[in-house]
Amino acid sequence: MPRFSLSAVGADRPGIVAGVSGALVDLGCNLEDSTMTILQGYFAILLVVSAGSSVGVGDLEAALAPVASRFDLVLTVRLLGDAQLPESGGLADAVPWTIAVHGADRTGIVHGVTSALAAEGGNVVDLSTHLVGSSGAPVYVMTLRVTLPAEPDPAAAAERIRRAAEALGVHCTVHPDESDTL
Template sequence: MTSIALVSILAADRVGLVAAVADRLFGAGVNLRDTTFAVLGAGAEFTAVCELPSGVSTGDIEEGLKALPELAGAQVHVVPYAFDPAPVGTGRVTHRVTVSGGDQLGLVARLSEIFTQYGANIVRLEARKLTEEEGGLYVTRFAVSIPPERADLCLAAVGNTAGSLGLSSQIESSTL
């Protein structure tokens, strides 16, 4: 019988990091479910809900990952996953919203509150300040699940808020 675990890694970013982690997990018979990877400044974060094969413990997986040279000095945690690993309806992305422009203190808080008011669930969030060579903009991307009957009003509120702050917004519906 398989067990479900959460693998969480915070490490210095480097080429081959995901390949090394994924290969180690594959070699242990681990099946990846929901998985994310992100570069955060000079660091990187890898998080995955995993199915562990029978007879393999979270300690076995953590020990194996910590032995990787690519993870020297990293924070590696493998723990039992206490939630249902099956996606729920509010985990399905219905819209992708990008807001960009000058850096605005509290922008993520304002937009998050709008989504909450309209019953929308934030599935993924990415925010970053681009380098001057890339234009120096602050770009925030939300992947959200918005109830269909509230989508138009919610997206209009997001667009109005962005516009009132002198920011541009781009919205696309997802077919996922």
């Protein structure tokens, strides 16, 4: 069963999700993982859909064309291959951590923190940012869920990432994601 990535972005209006999902239902597609949210007044959809074996990119684009036109959406559809996780990255054994960053907005906060993360062999699982505050004093708030290699010392790696963030002039805290299975 082929799987496709689908992204759509347009000025936020009521009915976008209903319209996009309706076109997908009519084509017999199944919405798998999705992220949909408002970014600075634009509604952004990113999802993975599975479809019948006869469905191709052109079919999806044609089915979505009316809703894309109606809501003035920038739409992209791509056929996905099988996801292949890097064998050597130790991602399966990695441990989850949460990183919180906030401070005066400046260029390079995301790049600085994620570069420090990559240098530790860490991986971004989930990330969101919010630009808030006033136009004269903009504040950047970033929260990440990441994984860090289980060996040799994820706490030390997390501390190095925290220091790299602080070197950018923003406040940063890191803590392991702990959960109890009940």
